[in-house]
Amino acid sequence: MNAAVDALLEARATRRWLTSLPDAPTDMVGAYAIQDAVARRLGPVVAWKVGAASPDAEPFRAPINAATVFEGVERLPAAMFQVIGVEAEIAYRMARDLPPRPTPYTREEVLDAVASVHPAFEIVDTRFAAYGSQPRLSHMADQTNHGALVVGPAIADWRRLDPLTERIALDVDGETKIEVVGGNSGGDAVRLLVWMANEGARSFGGLHAGEVVTTGSPIGSVFVQPGSRSVARYGTMGTIALTVD
Numbered sequence: 309m310n311a312a313v314d315a316l317l318e319a320r321a322t323r324r325w326l327t328s329l330p331d332a333p334t335d336m337v338g339a340y341a342i343q344d345a346v347a348r349r350l351g352p353v354v355a356w357k358v359g360a361a362s363p364d365a366e367p368f369r370a371p372i373n374a375a376t377v378f379e380g381v382e383r384l385p386a387a388m389f390q391v392i393g394v395e396a397e398i399a400y401r402m403a404r405d406l407p408p409r410p411t412p413y414t415r416e417e418v419l420d421a422v423a424s425v426h427p428a429f430e431i432v433d434t435r436f437a438a439y440g441s442q443p444r445l446s447h448m449a450d451q452t453n454h455g456a457l458v459v460g461p462a463i464a465d466w467r468r469l470d471p472l473t474e475r476i477a478l479d480v481d482g483e484t485k486i487e488v489v490g491g492n493s494g495g496d497a498v499r500l501l502v503w504m505a506n507e508g509a510r511s512f513g514g515l516h517a518g519e520v521v522t523t524g525s526p527i528g529s530v531f532v533q534p535g536s537r538s539v540a541r542y543g544t545m546g547t548i549a550l551t552v553d
Contacts, residue, residue: 311347319435326436329446342449347371351416359524363495370452370471378458383551386534393432395525396540406505407514413505424462427545430458432449471497475543491526
């Protein structure tokens with residue numbers, strides 16, 4: 309595991325991208341162990357990403373460090389990234405801690421611990437020479453392809469939000485690339501948040517007040533060029549915009 313951790317950190321520092329991962333993980337336990345070790349060396353964890361392949365599938369996650377979380381910005385430098393994959397997402401900010409406990413948290417308990425809900429952009433990226441070039445577990449070990457998280461403004465009356473019926477469209481340079489209703493591959497975003505509270509964040513002592521959990525993209529990844537302006541339009545959550553140049 310140490311060789312994988314060192315290789316991923318060196319790729320971040322030098323921008324010499326990897327053609328393979330030494331000591332690559334062979335299961336999710338190993339992938340998470342590499343994720344966590346890299347995250348602890350990068351600095352404070354202030355957010356998480358979570359998703360799932362289907363509404364019934366076991367979710368997967370990755371910790372996100374303070375250095376790649378941005379509040380309310382509309383511009384990021386393209387030099388931060390190797391590739392720029394834009395995803396419009398729904399993110400939850402926690403109001404209080406949910407530490408690990410023997411009895412699972414219920415959906416209601418987790419929602420009661422939420423402070424606010426936000427439209428968000430995740431930029432997906434890679435520390436490998438080409439996006440999607442490695443086995444799935446190696447990409448999972450690489451922070452599940454995280455590049456940056458941009459958190460938009462809190463929405464009013466968020467308890468009325470139904471992620472399964474929320475309309476989301478993504479425009480790039482004025483052209484609508486995709487528009488969906490719901491569409492998250494993991495199904496209900498709240499299911500993913502509950503899994504994070506009960507399972508996903510255990511290695512870091514559970515979820516903590518102030519942390520943000522972004523719950524995957526209904527629209528998938530739209531890869532853009534430096535200088536492009538992306539605008540996400542939500543049915544009830546407003547609009548956010550981002551230029552990466």
